[in-house]
Amino acid sequence: MTAPRVPGQRAIIDRRELAERIAALADEKGGEARPQVVEALRGALDRARAELARRLAEKPSAGHDCAAGHAFLIDQLLRVIHDYVTGYVYPAANRTSGERLAILAVGGYGRAEMAPHSDVDIAFITPTRRAPWCEQVIEAMLYLLWDLGLKVGHSSRTVSDTMRHAREDLTIRTALLEGRLVWGDGALYEELRERFWKEVAKGSERDFLTRKLAERSQRHKRMGDSRYVVEPNVKDGKGGLRDLQTLYWIGKYMHRVETASQLVDVGLFTRSEYRSFRRAEGFLLAVRCHMHVITGRAEDRLTFDLQREVAAAMNFAERPGKSAVERFMQYYFMQAKRVGTLTGIFLAHIDDEFARTTTRSGFFAGWTQRPRKLKGYMVEGGRIRAPGDDWFADDPVRLIEIFQLAEAEGLEIHPQTLRQIDRDAKHIDGSVRSDTRANALFLDLLAGRNDPETALRWMNEAGVFGRFVPDFGRVNAQMQFDMYHHYTVDEHTIRAIGLLSQIERGLLENDHPRATREIHKVGSRRALYVAVLLHDIAKGRGGDHSVLGAEVAQNLCPRMGLDERETDLVAWLVLHHLLMSSTAQKRDLTDPKTIEDFVGEVRNLDRLRNLAILTAVDIRAVGPGVWNSWKGQLLGELYDASAERLRLGHKEKGRKQRVGVKKDAVRALLGDRATLVDEVGAKLGDAYWIAEPEDIIARNLVQYAEARAIEDRLSIHCEVDEERGATLVSVIAPDHPGLFYRMAGGIHLSGANIIDARIHTAASGYAIDNFLVQDQHGGPFREDGQIARLKKGIRDALAGTGSLVPKLAARPLAHSRAKAFHVAPRVDFDNSASNRFTVIEVTARDRPALLNRLAHALYEANLIVQSAHITAYGESAADTFYVTDLIGSKVTAPERLAEIEARLLEAASDRRQEQLEKS
Template identity: 80%
Template sequence: MTDWTPPSRRVPKQRAIVDRRALTEQMNDLVNEHGEKARMPVIAALREAMDAGRAELADRLLKKPSAGHDCTAGHAFLVDQVIRVIHDYVTEHVYPVHNRTAAERLAILAVGGYGRAEMAPHSDIDIAFITPMKRAPWCEQVIEAMLYVLWDLGLKVGHSSRTIADTMKMARDDLTIRTALLEGRLVWGDQATYEELRQRFWKDVVRGSEKLFLTQKLDERNQRHKRMGDSRYVVEPNVKEGKGGLRDLQTLYWIGKYTHRVDSAAQLVDVGLFTNAEYRGFRRAEGFLLAVRCHMHVLTDRPEDRLTFDLQRQVAERMNFADRPGKSAVERFMQYYFMQAKRVGSLTGVFLSHLEEESSKSKIRSGFFAGWSQKRRELKGYMVEGGRLRAPGDDWFAKDPVRLVEIFQLAEAEGLEIHPETMRQTDRDSKLINAAIRKDARANALFLDLLGGRNDPETALRWMNEAGVFGRFVPDFGRVNAQMQFDMYHHYTVDEHTIRAIGLLSQIERGLLDKDHPRATREIHKVSSRRALYVAVLLHDIAKGRGGDHSVLGAEVAHKLCPRFGLDAKETDLVAWLILQHLLMSSTAQKRDLTDPKTIEDFVGEVQNLDRLRNLAILTAVDIRAVGPGTWNSWKGQLLGELYDASQELMRLGHKRHGRAERVAAKKAATTELLGEKSHLVVQAGDILTDAYWIAEPEDIIAKNLIQYEEARRIKDHLSIHCEVDEERGATLVSVIAPDHPGLFYRMAGGIHLAGANIIDARIHTASNGYAIDNFLVQDLHAKPFREETQISRLKEGIRKALLGQGELVPKLAARPLNHARAKAFNVAPHVNFDNSASNHFTVIEVSARDRPALLNRLAHALYKANLIVQSAHITEYGETAVDTFYVTDLTGAKVLVAERLAEIEKALLEAASDRKQRLLEDA
């Protein structure tokens, strides 16, 4: 419990917020005027005062948008004054007592965030009503009357009403109550009762429980971090509860206060837990985070703590962040936000290291630090104690700044942690890294050893980044430090994404991800230079935020950095090429038809050799997986594997590869073997299915199609819909066989979407006898296959109704919500690209637009209206953006080459891809 300076002492121009004396006089006047019926006028006057105070504070926040401490203290002051007025009104006019007994004493405490005087505009008001002994009826009446007034004002009040003895008993048993009381301060009422409570709290509750409190608070913090994503660098952070947020700073203060009885964060310096510079960092981070939270509450008019994409733009504008070349205002704002979150992490390490030092001085070790060995040994001049690497002196890094790199390399190589006190030194001394150190051959060799470490380079690099050493040693990396990518696809900042990708590469090399990445696990040991691969992963996004193509700019950075790191000319060229083309493989696999020979030929023409292919495949895998949870799935793995195998075959066999006729014959032979006793179906259907069908479809799907085709011919309406989970492809295979008719594809797409499924791949075939044989791969909204019987039934019913024209398809699609409700925060301008060189037989049309359920249906409908025949469709999602690729011909089976015709198609597709729902309804 505290005796620190109340908010009233720290808030300027208080009467402009609320004038308690004038408000009290107004209450008295209302009682004199209305007598027993004064309650409603009193509440109206209080509400008017609250509204005026909030408006004043909101106006101050706009004028000083970073003044988080002023804003939160101002709101606490406003509530203080209102509670005091309410208390006096109730005790003087509603339940007056002229000569109170010893039991008729009441202290009103602000606890929790309100006690700390950190109240955002819509924070809860946490109050404790304390009586010295069993409550007298008068106390109960006053408490009840005050609460009803507060509730009538529309305030969210968290309250408790206890005696001093009950409070002590509950505080000993409940960590939450103990923490709330730790910040308790007297708002109004009986001073003696508060002082007794305060003294007993420190004597009966805190004394002897300091280590237990520390252990419980750190465990509570760790559990909270896990719930919030366990990273400071998630792109929609929780300002209050997330890692690196306000709650982490508050946890430091709670622990410091509990163990050292400080009354303010400033006193953490006096007891040696922070330096003056660190405390200034504490206040700067806290003030900024408080300001952000206040802006969010004002904008949403509710207690919103998650900094969502739509709020990020608005808060950035309110806090006066502006666009800069290559970086938008919102990206600059979020970069600053993550820099503060990073500072919070550094402060936490420093803080806990001091507590550890204090604990190590005692003979008996228990609680959080129990079992830590203090036996020391020396390692290359460093001290190793308790599994931690420690610098032997305060001037260790000043004597040789190369040690700022060496210590992280040693920690990785030896499987050691770095002592938090030494982390503090590296942070402080990181400025010693200058141009000479960056060019130092030994420093670069150590860095390269760390980057490609055999144990856990990810963790060591993250420590290096937290300490500020990484960005100073590799300034290009420093430029992307804490830089977010303002979209829904990337889950982390650029530096966090890169470090995670390096960690994944290390795990693949160590065989820890062989189940998900068997090919990469096998091929990584065959690359020509493992260190070149690690450097390529490090640099693949190094030029983001500079304006221009980050792949091209990143390749230029590689040519500059690789020789400095010690790579030879051949390795440097490989790294530069990998960065230049690091999106090529994923783009080809997900957006192009891998059964079209031209796709493979063009890809191999760019890759050229097997070593590049191996490196690119591994880089692609870790890049996709490091984007965030769920971005890697078996379908993407399947596509990349098919592209890799087909490319490897072409490189190996070259012109000796089998021609079209041989490939068709091989497919028929394989399908015949699969069908067994039904092998006659291959002969029966062989002539009516084109070579394109046999080449495009895998033999397992062909076998299923032929059995289904036989069944479809026997059905009365000749419509057969078959659905089954395809575990290997990570999707549900939906095969539809029916008599072909115009618009079949767009209707099927609409029916599938209405069933709640996303199409990720589609192949459309027409047999010579007029039957359509269409195969779709679909997933649910979580990129998983449809498995449940109810889901399968819904799929079949949706397709059947769509094909039979039962119900109005387009209005129903228009009414469905976005796959991602947050997508509205982004401006995604539709774009259409035509490529007549990507295929020998088809025009390839690529459409990118905001993702929504009706998109594929609308695009397919536009193609149908444009008299185009769709051969295959490939659908890729990048967060809020969908990229749909179609292989098409005109009605004669030829490519579309005339410029005027292409312009007409582009206009129709752009209109279909627009966000205007009214357009959908008009076409119904």
């Protein structure tokens, strides 16, 4: 293998001039020349890197040129270093046959694909073991390379040892596959190559393929198993450079091709596919090179902060509705998607090759499965294929039909047919999109009974989905630049459809029992599937995607064959798809007005069922760990309360009746301690009894009685609540101003996140406050050490031990990457959401002690917090407070609201956080 030609080589590094300068130094200073030699080499390296960085800035998408330029630079340095060491450090006038050395570039360096700070992978090949001269030369070369700050991966072996290790170790075998002679003994290198193909590669092709694919699968799992994760690893992630390299390795191992372009000659790629290969590879290499230049180190993870800088470096500009970074990442994901398509086609062809060359033996010798026909298609070995090359061009509706058949029959699509689909997708035009049969087939696929997710993903990868539904094509590979959404919009949508299908098939009953039960009662299952498809269809258009998406639904649903009633339902679901999650997570569900307002918008049970199911799959499809039992609990409470109201048409019971019923339920839970309901419960007003669930009231009453019996002025009880997926922290203490903000600070200092809080004051003057808290991973605090830390944090905070504010500001946020985002603080007041309280919602960038600072601002504004509901959306937080003034009234005066808003904005600002961190 030879390195690609690099233009303007001498402007990068002039090897002859550098060698002459080093020779002059060696002649002048002899054995003391080493420091000056290192300095000369370092100067050449720095100037070359600067020149290559300049070229990259000038041509920011020239990934191949940049990578080849860095490989060329290392080649020249290695040659100069070798000649200096063998000529001046360890000169050998008459070398023996054992004193020969070949220097090979292996791995990415061998392929001449190096980012600015890539490892330098070298294999030193010698004829025999323990040749002293060779060992001295290798050691001296390595020390010089290390002195230059290069990260060197190296091996030193004989040809025979190399063959033995290559047979045993897949990594070594892969590295050698790309071995390239940089300098030294050419005959030794040729011997190595010949023996590698003869002794290692021959006959082991299937083994290499199997192990490489297993290695690839394990790598994908480590990296998130999706090419659409929002902080992708450019090198090792799914759809990254390593996937393209894997194709080349397999192709080279099986067909002994020297360059990727020869994959066309052996039939593994068409010329068009190879151009896609080169385009994707060049772009990914350019992105990786920019990341190395920007960070000054070997960085392969495209983090949020880097995304902005790389987008700017690659000259991506802002467009209406889309920022520069979103446009850059959309293009990135389009390339990653193309890598996935190429991988599928390539591997299926390899599989076909093996199938053709595998000889059956025993009972099945000479037997082959007979193909069958399915609506004109051929089906063989579980794969469906087109019967001819013009099949789709003759009737483009078949481009939809084949995916519908694959889903309905549980078939894969033949790789040759996938190639045809990819080529002929351009035939999908307005006439196909308006074709009644095409739309009926698409709807059958979308609401398929088997596995619509997989078939839709194939359709998307093949470029058919976006052409048939252009609005979906607009969100294809579109990322959402935040820390909440884990996937691109199209991937999120397809995952949500898959989750809906799994719920309908009863596969997620443990996590979603209510949705599993209610999905079979919806008026139109196909309308629900279309609503899931369209719920985020209008993202990136520069307006409210719910409103714009409802407009898309009104136009698209009739085209798909939905009637007027179904169309109205889909449009309503898209318009309000965030209503249920927002209400459940940000509002007090024990406040009757919350349920009244929600039911007033929903209006009927069928809408409620559809919305509840859509909400569940939407949240769960955001990413791993986003759905949890606490969210399930909140949505369940909202659903049950709303369903009751819709069925009865009114509140089942008045205030006194509701309190009476709840007291009876608590008595039943307390058993022989039921008298506590009258003894302790009498000190608590109706608001407490309505706000708290029966099980928490029972715990509070027992805790209050026991705390008063031992005259404990501060009682803290922590208990894991499995049903809510959190730890319940109940604090009983003498009420005083500022109690809530101090407790919030103490809880945060212990490492816990508050997800819900209710604050009550008994007639005795004691506060009974209930918090639900989780750890940084969204789970309950379980360990004894965690619980002890939680209690100590609250006690210290209430006792005033030390200053809370500096400690809280110094505590690192679990998501320090949030600093890559700007979230403008916002304060919203709502005096219609509750009959008794003013509801204040504060949205801000999540950071240490945000809740504590907001609670302190409310305290300084002379407000009483009755309940707090905390919701995190990646880098941003939405904290909702139900408050009254000091006499228990709502806050309505405009000047008073303006004062409160100013205090909260100051507490939530990034500037305030910076001041606290400095102090």
